[in-house]
Amino acid sequence: MSASSAGSALITGASSGIGATYAKRLAARGYDLILVARDETRLETLAQTLRQQHQIEVRVLRADLTDAEDLLRVEQELRNNAVITLLANNAGMSVDGEFIDADIDRIQTMLALNIIAPTRLAHAAANAFRARGRGVIINVASVLSLMHEMFNGAYNGSKSFVLTLTRSMQRELENSGVQVQAVLPGATRTEIFDRSGKSIDELPANMIMEVEDMVDAALMGLEAGEAVTIPALEDLALWQDYDRARGAMLPFLSLSQPASRYRDGG
Numbered sequence: 001m002s003a004s005s006a007g008s009a010l011i012t013g014a015s016s017g018i019g020a021t022y023a024k025r026l027a028a029r030g031y032d033l034i035l036v037a038r039d040e041t042r043l044e045t046l047a048q049t050l051r052q053q054h055q056i057e058v059r060v061l062r063a064d065l066t067d068a069e070d071l072l073r074v075e076q077e078l079r080n081n082a083v084i085t086l087l088a089n090n091a092g093m094s095v096d097g098e099f100i101d102a103d104i105d106r107i108q109t110m111l112a113l114n115i116i117a118p119t120r121l122a123h124a125a126a127n128a129f130r131a132r133g134r135g136v137i138i139n140v141a142s143v144l145s146l147m148h149e150m151f152n153g154a155y156n157g158s159k160s161f162v163l164t165l166t167r168s169m170q171r172e173l174e175n176s177g178v179q180v181q182a183v184l185p186g187a188t189r190t191e192i193f194d195r196s197g198k199s200i201d202e203l204p205a206n207m208i209m210e211v212e213d214m215v216d217a218a219l220m221g222l223e224a225g226e227a228v229t230i231p232a233l234e235d236l237a238l239w240q241d242y243d244r245a246r247g248a249m250l251p252f253l254s255l256s257q258p259a260s261r262y263r264d265g266g
Helices: 018-029 039-054 068-082 104-132 154-174 192-196 211-223 236-252
Strands: 008-012 034-039 058-062 085-087 135-140 180-185
Touching: 008 018, 008 068, 008 104, 018 034, 018 039, 018 085, 018 135, 018 192, 018 211, 039 058, 058 068, 058 085, 068 085, 068 104, 104 135, 104 154, 135 154, 135 211, 154 180, 180 211
Parallel strands: 008 034, 008 085, 034 058, 085 135, 135 180
Antiparallel strands: none
């Protein structure tokens, strides 16, 4: 790797969509790159383009993050490669249809990719970055992490997991020199819809954000120090009010007595 002043960014799901766009934007910011995905041919094509455009070092690390051995190789890269300063924990998938009607084996694969893989990679990166006193971890969740009633509950739940994990990591890594951001995209024009068996064009056009706009907004949120970035949300106070209301409940969620409505004569 070249001695980039920005260091190196490891990006999962980098062969297309959000991951490939992060690669392009971070390359323009001077990062060397380690691109991780299953499709080695597409990774190599992207790597060659970015080398030529930005005179950076780009490595391709082919890995299926639902495979335990492949996942371990990426973890070891994060632990042992001291030039890595940023992890974009982006790889993920969805499934077609709602939870009860969906293929349960495909759901299990989705949970492995959306929960187990980012958890292990975030753990490896957090320990390595904390020991070095600097680093950035971007965990890509979804606005569906805030929706309990719509779409596929297993997918939404996997993204809720990523959001919760990120908020906990922010507390653990406070004052460590490590920045952790959760990104909650809405519907974004990427291949994830096609791979799930559903066309993004079935959604209203005003709901769909172009991937370049989404990533640019996420990076602006990162630079602004946001803990949670919701690219489409115009009124930030809505998120802040939601988060305050959640926090206001916390002292009352675990008490020695049931609420009065659950007691005889309540």
